[in-house]
Amino acid sequence: MKFSKLFFIALVSVSVFVSCTNEDEVKVDSGDYNEGVLVLNEGSSGQGSVSYISNDLATFTQDAYTAVNGTDLLGKYTQSIFFDGDNAYIIAGGSNKITIVNRNTFKIIAKIESGLASPRYGVVKDGKAYVTNANTYADYGAPADAVGYTDDYVAVINLATNVVESKIELKATANRIVSENGKLYITEPYNSDKIIIVNPTTKALETSINIGSDADTMEAKDGILYVMRSPYGVAGEIVKVKLSDKSLSKITFPDALKGAKNLDIEQNTIYYTAGTSVYGMNTSATEASSTAIVSYTSTSAYGKMYGFAVRNNHIFIADGGDFTANSKAYVYSLNGTLEKEFTVGVGPNGFYFND
Amino acid sequence: MTFKKLLFCLFVLFCQLISAQNDSITNLKEVVVSDRTLYSNNKSQSIQMLNDSVINTNQSSLTNLLNYNSVLYFKEYGGGMLSTVSFRGTTASQTAVIWNGINVNSQLTGSADFNTFTSPDFNTISVKAGGGSVSYGSGAIGGTVHLNNNLVFIDKFENNLRLDYGSFNTIAVNYKMALSNKKWSTQVGFSRNSSDNDYDYLDLYTWKGVQRKNQNGQYATTNLSANVGYKIKPNAVLTFYSQSSNTDRNLSLVSESDSKTKYINTFSRNLLEYNATKEHFSSNYKLAYLTEQYQYFENIDSNDFSFGKSETLIAKMDVAYQLLESIKLNGILDYNRTKGFGTSFGDNTRQIGAIAIKAVENYNKKWQNELGLRKEVSSDYDSPFLFSLGSSYVFNSFYNLKVNLSRNFRIPTFNDLYWQTGGNPNLKPESSYQAEVGNVFTYKKFTLSETLYYIKINDLIRWVPGKGDNWSPENTDRVNTYGSETILGWANSYGKNGFAVNGTYAYTVSKNVDTNKQLFFVPYHKATASFAYSYAKFSTNFQYLYNGFVYTRSDNDPNEIIEAYQVSNIGIDYDFGFFNASKLGFQVLNAFNQKYQSLEDRPLPGRNFDMYIILKF
Numbered sequence: 001m002k003f004s005k006l007f008f009i010a011l012v013s014v015s016v017f018v019s020c021t022n023e024d025e026v027k028v029d030s031g032d033y034n035e036g037v038l039v040l041n042e043g044s045s046g047q048g049s050v051s052y053i054s055n056d057l058a059t060f061t062q063d064a065y066t067a068v069n070g071t072d073l074l075g076k077y078t079q080s081i082f083f084d085g086d087n088a089y090i091i092a093g094g095s096n097k098i099t100i101v102n103r104n105t106f107k108i109i110a111k112i113e114s115g116l117a118s119p120r121y122g123v124v125k126d127g128k129a130y131v132t133n134a135n136t137y138a139d140y141g142a143p144a145d146a147v148g149y150t151d152d153y154v155a156v157i158n159l160a161t162n163v164v165e166s167k168i169e170l171k172a173t174a175n176r177i178v179s180e181n182g183k184l185y186i187t188e189p190y191n192s193d194k195i196i197i198v199n200p201t202t203k204a205l206e207t208s209i210n211i212g213s214d215a216d217t218m219e220a221k222d223g224i225l226y227v228m229r230s231p232y233g234v235a236g237e238i239v240k241v242k243l244s245d246k247s248l249s250k251i252t253f254p255d256a257l258k259g260a261k262n263l264d265i266e267q268n269t270i271y272y273t274a275g276t277s278v279y280g281m282n283t284s285a286t287e288a289s290s291t292a293i294v295s296y297t298s299t300s301a302y303g304k305m306y307g308f309a310v311r312n313n314h315i316f317i318a319d320g321g322d323f324t325a326n327s328k329a330y331v332y333s334l335n336g337t338l339e340k341e342f343t344v345g346v347g348p349n350g351f352y353f354n355d
Numbered sequence: 356m357t358f359k360k361l362l363f364c365l366f367v368l369f370c371q372l373i374s375a376q377n378d379s380i381t382n383l384k385e386v387v388v389s390d391r392t393l394y395s396n397n398k399s400q401s402i403q404m405l406n407d408s409v410i411n412t413n414q415s416s417l418t419n420l421l422n423y424n425s426v427l428y429f430k431e432y433g434g435g436m437l438s439t440v441s442f443r444g445t446t447a448s449q450t451a452v453i454w455n456g457i458n459v460n461s462q463l464t465g466s467a468d469f470n471t472f473t474s475p476d477f478n479t480i481s482v483k484a485g486g487g488s489v490s491y492g493s494g495a496i497g498g499t500v501h502l503n504n505n506l507v508f509i510d511k512f513e514n515n516l517r518l519d520y521g522s523f524n525t526i527a528v529n530y531k532m533a534l535s536n537k538k539w540s541t542q543v544g545f546s547r548n549s550s551d552n553d554y555d556y557l558d559l560y561t562w563k564g565v566q567r568k569n570q571n572g573q574y575a576t577t578n579l580s581a582n583v584g585y586k587i588k589p590n591a592v593l594t595f596y597s598q599s600s601n602t603d604r605n606l607s608l609v610s611e612s613d614s615k616t617k618y619i620n621t622f623s624r625n626l627l628e629y630n631a632t633k634e635h636f637s638s639n640y641k642l643a644y645l646t647e648q649y650q651y652f653e654n655i656d657s658n659d660f661s662f663g664k665s666e667t668l669i670a671k672m673d674v675a676y677q678l679l680e681s682i683k684l685n686g687i688l689d690y691n692r693t694k695g696f697g698t699s700f701g702d703n704t705r706q707i708g709a710i711a712i713k714a715v716e717n718y719n720k721k722w723q724n725e726l727g728l729r730k731e732v733s734s735d736y737d738s739p740f741l742f743s744l745g746s747s748y749v750f751n752s753f754y755n756l757k758v759n760l761s762r763n764f765r766i767p768t769f770n771d772l773y774w775q776t777g778g779n780p781n782l783k784p785e786s787s788y789q790a791e792v793g794n795v796f797t798y799k800k801f802t803l804s805e806t807l808y809y810i811k812i813n814d815l816i817r818w819v820p821g822k823g824d825n826w827s828p829e830n831t832d833r834v835n836t837y838g839s840e841t842i843l844g845w846a847n848s849y850g851k852n853g854f855a856v857n858g859t860y861a862y863t864v865s866k867n868v869d870t871n872k873q874l875f876f877v878p879y880h881k882a883t884a885s886f887a888y889s890y891a892k893f894s895t896n897f898q899y900l901y902n903g904f905v906y907t908r909s910d911n912d913p914n915e916i917i918e919a920y921q922v923s924n925i926g927i928d929y930d931f932g933f934f935n936a937s938k939l940g941f942q943v944l945n946a947f948n949q950k951y952q953s954l955e956d957r958p959l960p961g962r963n964f965d966m967y968i969i970l971k972f
Contacts, residue, residue, distance in 0.1 A: 046907060046915065046955050072562050073610050073956060097612040108562050113612035136653055139661050139698040140775040147659070301819050301829075322819065324875065325910030346908070 031104025033064055037316065038088070038103075038352040039307070040078055041345025044323050048078025048092055049345040050106070055312065055355060057331060057340045065090075065099075068106040074099055081352045082122040082129065084159055088352075089129065091119045098122075098131070100162065103354055115155055115164025122157075123179040125200055129157040130184055132174040133167075138191075149173055149191050154184065154198060168203045170196055180220035181243060187227060189216040195227065195241065209246050211239045217263040221283065226270060228263035236260045238270065238288070251281075253288045260288075262308040271315070273305040278315055278332075294336040303327070309351035314339065318348035387506040387540070387584055387592055389628065390456035391639075392685075393481065396490070396715055398723045399745025399759040401793050401806050403482045403842055403859075410474045411517070411969065412887070412896055412926060414944070415527050415548050416576075417472035417480070421500065423898045423924070425482045426840050426861035428881050429469065430953040433607030434960050435552050435574045437618075438470040442497030443484065443808060444836035444865025444877045446815070449765050449785070451487070451494035453501045455596045455626055457643050458492045462665040462693050465494060465768040471602040471620050473546045473578050475517065475529045478505045484806060484840060486789040488763035489711060489727035489743040492689075496763045496787045496812065504596055506540040506584035507533065513935075514972050521944075521965035525550035540584040549575035552607075554960040557950040561611065569958070571615045571655070574604040591631040599623040605655060609956045617652040635678075641671040663697030665769065681718060687711040687729075693769075700773035707733045707766075721749040727761075735772060739764055739786045757793035757806075762786065767828070771816055777827040785830070787812040801845045809837040834874060836865035853889040858882070872911045876954075878903040880919075892930040899923050907955055920951035934972035941966045 032052075036059070039051040052061040061067055065074050075092020082089050088103035098112040098119065122131035133155055138148025152174040153167045173188040174196065183206070184198040193213045197206040211227060214236075218227040225241040236259070237252045253260045257274040264271045269280045277292035294315055298304045303320015307329070310316070314331050321327030327348055331339045394402060405424055413420040418438040421427045427450070431438045439447035448465030451458050452472070460467045474480055480502055487495035512534050519527035529546040552572035559567040577600065584594040602620040626643040648664040670690045678684050689709035696702040711729035718724060725745040731738035745759035767782040791808035815832035839862045846855040865877040873879070880903030887896040900922045908915045928940030941964070948962040 069562075071559065075610055076613075092610070095610040095613050097610060111562060111612075113610075116612070117614070136659075141701075322909055325908045326912055326915075 031102065031106075032068075033061070033106050034104040034354060036354050037311075038064075038081060038354055039316075039318060039329050039342075039344045039348050040081055040090070040350045040352065041327075042077050042079065042347040042349045044346050046346065047074050047076060048090075049074060050078075050081075050090065051329070051342065051344040051348070052106075053329070053331070053342060060342055062326075062343065063345065064106045065101070069101075069108050072108060078349075079119070080121045080350060082124060083352070084124045084129065087159075088354075089122060091122060091131065093118050093120060093134070098157075110162045112157060112162050112164065115157075115167070117153075119155065120175050121177050123177050123184065124159065125179045125182075125184075127159050128200070129155075129159055130168075130177060130179065130198075130200060131155045131157060132177050132186060134174065152188070154186070156200075156203070166203065168198055168205075170198075170205065172196060176216060176218060178218055178220055178225065180225065181223070183243075185218065185220070185225055187215040187218055189214050189230070195225070209241060209248070211241070211248065215239070216261065219263060219265045221265050224283075226263060226265060226283075228261060228272065230259060230261045232259075234258070238263065238272075251286065251288050254290050256290050257288060262305055264308065264310050266310040269310075271308075271310045273308050273317075276304050278308070278317070280310075292336075293334070294332045296330055296332075296338075300327075303347070307348045307350045309353075310334075311351070311353050312355070316351045318344065318351070320347055320349075323347050387508065387594060387630075388503060389505075389594065389596060389626070390453065390501060390503055391630075392490070393456075393483070393501055393503075396713065396725060397483065397487075397745075398747035399725050399757045399793075400487075400791070401484045401757070401795075401804055401840065401842070403484075403804075405480045405482070407475075407478060410477070410480060413474065413898075414965070415473050415475055415519070415529065415546070416470050417474050417500075417502075418469040420474045420480065421469065421482065423883050423900055424857070424859070424885065425883070426484070426842070426859045426881060427482065427498075427500075428861070428863075428878055428902065430876055431470070431957065431959065432954060433552075433569055433572055433957045434554065435470055435550060435572065436604060436607050436957075437468050439466055440469060440500075441877055443810060443840075443861075444834075444838065444863040444874060445497035445810070445812070446874075448494055448768070449496035449787075449812075451491050451499045453491050453499050454598070454624055455503055456641070457624070457626055457645070457669060458494065459622075459624060459645060460494045461647055461768070462667060462695055463647070463649070463663045463697075463769050465765065465771070467500075468602075468620065470574075471576065471600060471622070472502065473529070473548060473576060473600075475531070476544050476546055476578050476580055476598070477502045479503045485759060485791050485808060486743065486761035486763035486787065486810075488741050489713070489729045489761065492709075493764060493766040493784070496765055496785070496789070496810070504542060504580070504582045506542065506582060506594060507535050508537055508540050508584070508586060509535060510537065511535045514970075516970045516972075517967060519965055519967040521550075521942075522963035523551050523554050523960070525552070525965065527967075535584075538586050540582075542580070542582040544578070544580040546578045547575065549573075554963065556958040557948065557961045559958065567611075569960075570608045570611065571605045571613075572607040574602065576600065576602045588631075590633065591629070594626075594628045594630070596626040596628070597624065607957065614653065615655045617655045619650040619652075621648045622646065635676055637675045639671075639673040639675075641669065641673075643667075643669040643671075645669070661698035663695070663699065663769070665693055665695040667691065667693040682714060682716045685711075685713040685715075687713070695769035695773070699775055700769055700778060701775065703769060703773050705733065705735050705769075707731055707738075723747045725759075733766070735780075736767060736782065736784055738766070738784060753796060753798060755795040755797070757795065758791070759793075760788075760790050762788050765816075767816060771828045774828075777818070779828050782816060782828060783814050783830050785812060785814050785816055800847050802843065804840075804842045806840045807838075808840075809835075811835055833868040834865060835868055836863065836874075836877075838863040838865075851891045853887075853894070855887040856885070858884045867909070870909070872909060873906055875906045875909055875911075876917075878905045878919075892932065893927070894930075895925070895927045897923065897925055902953070915955075917952060917955060920949055921947075922949050922951060923947055928967075928969075934970060936969065936971040938969040939967075940969070 036054040052064045076094030079093040100109045118134040120132045135151040138146040173191045175188040186196040194208040214231040227239045230236040260274040262273040277295040281289045306320035307318030317330045442450040452467040484498045515531040517529040527548040531544045556567040580598040645667040650660045691707040709731040713727040716724040727743035729741040743761040765785040789810045793806040796803040812834040814830035841860040860882040865874040882901040884899040926942040
C-alpha cells in the first residue's frame with residue numbers, strides 16, 4: 001500500500017468540497033434520496049461511499065450507493081460529485097471512473113471507465129461535462145518540467161453518450177474547476193500559481209491569471225471569482241478576480257487565521273474555516289472576520305474540517321477522523337447551534353445538495 | 356494444453372533417465388545448519404519445523420505453505436500479489452523473516468512480502484513464535500520465520516526436479532542439486548513460478564452483467580541460489596550462502612478502470628560464515644551483503660518507474676565459551692550499515708552497532724535456562740535495552756513446560772524516517788514486552804503444544820494525515836495482545852498404511868489500548884488442519900484452513916469486515932518408481948469452490964487445479 005498509486009493519491013487527496021456546479025437540466029423531485037444532502041466519503045482501504053441526510057435532518061442512510069446497487073464498486077478515493085438534471089456523476093479518482101446514478105433514487109445508470117486518469121472535479125456546460133484529470137504525479141524533487149507536472153488535462157464528456165470525446169491538454173497541473181460566463185476556470189494548490197482559463201467552445205487555453213501559489217477552493221458570484229489561497233505557514237488570502245477585465249483585489253487574513261481554507265459563498269456571505277472554526281464575512285467586506293461563528297471539537301490529528309459547506313441556513317462540517325474508520329458529519333445552524341451529528345463513511349470530504 | 360504438458364513431462368523424464376546417477380545415501384550424519392543456535396538456544400519457546408516433505412505438498416509460495424500449516428495469518432492483495440503477515444496479532448513489520456540466520460525484512464518497508472519467497476528453495480522452514488529481538492534484531496516481536504539451507508558433508512550427489520502446471524497457466528519449475536563429500540558441500544538451486552493469474556471472481560459481475568475476473572494479475576518469480584561449505588579442518592568450516600530473486604508482478608485491479616501498474620522486486624543475499632571450535636571456545640564470524648530493490652511502474656505501458664533500493668552490510672562476531680560443564684556463554688558483536696536511496700527518500704545511510712550476551716545453562720538434562728541481553732547503538736534513533744529470559748523443564752516423557760519473558764523492538768524503516776514528503780526523523784522504535792508459557796505434551800507419536808502469551812507493544816508507528824497535507828508516521832498507538840496457540844501432530848504407520856495428522860489453532864485478541872478495539876486485520880480465530888494417508892506408493896492429503904472474520908476498520912464497524920472463510924485442498928500422488936523417488940501428483944485447490952478474500956475487494960481464486968511431477972535422482 002505504501003508504494004502503490006493509491007497511496008500517492010491518498011497523499012494528494014485533500015479535497016474538501018466542491019463549489020456549486022451549473023445545472024443545465026432541471027431535476028425531478030422524487031425518490032428515496034431526493035430533498036437532501038449527499039455526503040461524499042472518499043474511503044481509504046475500501047471503496048468510497050455516499051451518505052444521505054434528508055433536508056429535515058430526520059432521515060439518514062449511511063451508504064446509499066451500496067444500499068441500492070449492492071456489491072458494485074463505486075471506486076477508490078471518491079473525490080467529488082457533479083450534477084446534470086436527474087443525474088449525479090460521482091468521480092472516483094483512485095479508480096479512473098465516474099459512476100452515474102439517478103440523484104433521486106441512487107440507481108446506477110452507467111459508468112465512464114475510459115479516457116480518465118486520476119479525475120478530480122467536473123462541471124457541466126451545454127450537454128458536456130468538463131472534468132479535470134491529474135493524470136500522472138511527479139516524483140518528489142522532480143524538475144518543474146517533469147511529465148507529472150505538465151500532463152493534466154480536461155476530459156470532455158458527451159453526456160448523451162457518456163463517452164470522453166476529447167481532451168484539452170493543460171500543460172500544467174489542474175484540480176478544481178468552475179464554469180462561469182462561458183469559460184472554465186481551473187486552480188491547483190500544489191504546483192501551480194495561476195488560474196488556467198479554458199474556452200470550452202474552441203477548447204483553447206486563454207491567457208491564465210497569475211494569482212500566487214496554493215489556490216484551491218473558489219466560487220463565482222456576480223462576475224467575480226473568489227479564490228481562496230492557503231499557503232502553508234503564512235497568512236492566506238481571498239483573491240477576487242473581476243472576470244470582465246481580470247483585475248485582482250485581495251483580502252488578506254490576519255495571522256490568527258493561518259491556514260484558512262474552504263471558501264463557500266451562500267447568500268452574500270463568504271464562509272471559510274480555520275482550524276476547527278467557521279467564519280463569515282460579507283462579499284463586500286474589505287477585511288476578514290476573525291470572529292468564529294461555530295467551533296467544533298475534533299480528535300482528528302489532521303482531518304479537521306475535511307469537508308465543509310453552507311446551505312439552506314445550515315453549516316455542514318465533516319471531520320476526517322483517523323481515515324480508517326467511519327467518521328462524523330455535523331450540522332449547525334447559522335448562529336452556531338449544533339442541530340445534529342451523523343456517523344458517515346471513511347474520510348468524508350464534501351457535501352452536495354439534492355434540493 | 357494438458358496433453359502438451361504431459362508430453363513435456365515425458366520428455367524431461369526421458370532425458371533424466373539417460374543421465375540417471377547412482378543412488379546416494381541419504382543417512383544424514385553431518386549437517387551444517389547456518390543458524391546453529393536456533394533450536395539449541397531457544398528451548399523456552401515454541402518452534403514449529405516444516406521439513407521438505409511438508410514443503411513439497413504445498414504450493415510453492417511461502418504464503419501458501421505457512422497459511423495452511425501454521426498459526427500465521429496472511430492477507431494478500433489478490434492471489435500471488437503482495438502478501439503480508441500478522442503473527443500473534445502484531446503488524447506486518449513485527450514478524451521477521453530470517454534467512455540462514457540473517458534478518459531479511461525490507462529495510463524500506465520493515466515487512467517481508469511472503470509471495471517473493473519460494474519455499475522449495477530451502478531445506479527447512481521453521482516458525483518460531485514469540486519475541487526474538489535479542490537474537491534476530493528488529494521486527495522479531497510477534498515471531499520469526501526461519502528459512503534455512505543445510506549443508507551436508509557426506510559423499511552424495513543428488514538432483515531434485517519438480518515441475519508444476521496448473522490452472523490460469525500457472526507454471527512452476529524447481530530444481531535443486533546437492534553435491535558433497537566429507538570436505539566439500541555444494542547446493543545449487545533454481546526456481547521459477549509464473550502465472551497468468553486471470554481467475555474468475557466467483558459470483559461477481561460488473562454493472563453490465565459481465566463476469567468479473569482478476570485483471571492485470573500476472574506474475575513471475577525467479578530464484579537462484581548457491582550454497583557452498585568447506586571443511587578447512589575437522590573443527591573449522593567455511594560456508595557461503597547466496598540467493599538472488601526477482602519477482603515481477605503486475606498488480607491486480609480492484610475496479611476494471613483502475614490504472615494498470617506493475618511492481619518488480621529484486622533481492623540478493625550473500626553470507627560468508629566461518630565457524631571454528633577449540634576446546635571450550637567456539638567462534639562464529641559472519642559477513643553478509645544484502646540488497647533489495649523495488650521498481651514501481653505507474654503505467655505498465657510506460658518505462659517510467661519510481662524505485663527504492665537498500666544495500667546492507669552486516670558483520671557479526673559470536674564467541675562462545677563453555678564456562679562450566681553446564682553453562683555456555685556467548686558474546687556477540689554486531690555491525691550493520693545500510694544505505695537506502697530511491698525516488699522518494701533521497702540518499703541515507705544508517706549504522707547500527709550492537710552488543711549482546713547470551714547464556715544457556717543446562718542445569719541437568721531436563722532443565723535448560725536461557726538468558727539474553729542486547730543493546731544497540733544507532734545513528735538514527737534511541738534503542739531500548741533488550742532482554743530475553745527463559746526456562747524449559749521436562750517433567751517427564753509426557754510433559755515439558757516452557758516459560759519465556761522478553762523485550763523486543765522494531766526499528767523505524769527508511770520509509771518511516773525519510774519518505775519525502777512526510778518522513779519523520781524523530782521516530783522511536785516500536786517496543787514490546789512479552790510473556791509466554793508453553794506446555795508441550797508428548798505421548799507415543801502424538802505431540803500437543805499449547806502456548807499462552809501476552810504482549811504489550813508501545814510506540815506503534817502509524818501513518819496519519821499530517822501537516823501541510825502530507826501523511827506522516829507517528830509513534831501513536833499502544834497495543835495489548837494476548838492469546839493462545841495450539842499445535843498438534845500425530846503420525847504413524849501400520850504396515851503399508853501411513854497416517855499423519857497435523858493441526859494448528861490460534862486465538863488472538865489484539866487491542867488498541869486507547870480505544871479498546873481489536874486491531875483491524877487480526878482474526879480472533881485461525882485454524883489449519885491436514886490429513887495425509889499413504890498406502891504403498893500412493894499418498895493422498897487433505898488440507899483445511901479456517902480463517903475467522905476480521906475487522907477492516909479501526910472502529911470495529913460490524914458492517915465492515917472480511918467474512919470468515921474455509922478453504923480446502925485435496926491432493927493425490929503416486930510414486931511410479933523411477934530413480935530414488937519420482938512422484939506424479941494432482942491437486943484440487945479450493946476444492947469446495949469457496950468464495951473468499953483476505954482483503955476487501957480482492958477476491959481469491961475459486962476451485963482450481965495443479966499437477967506436478969517430482970524426480971529425485
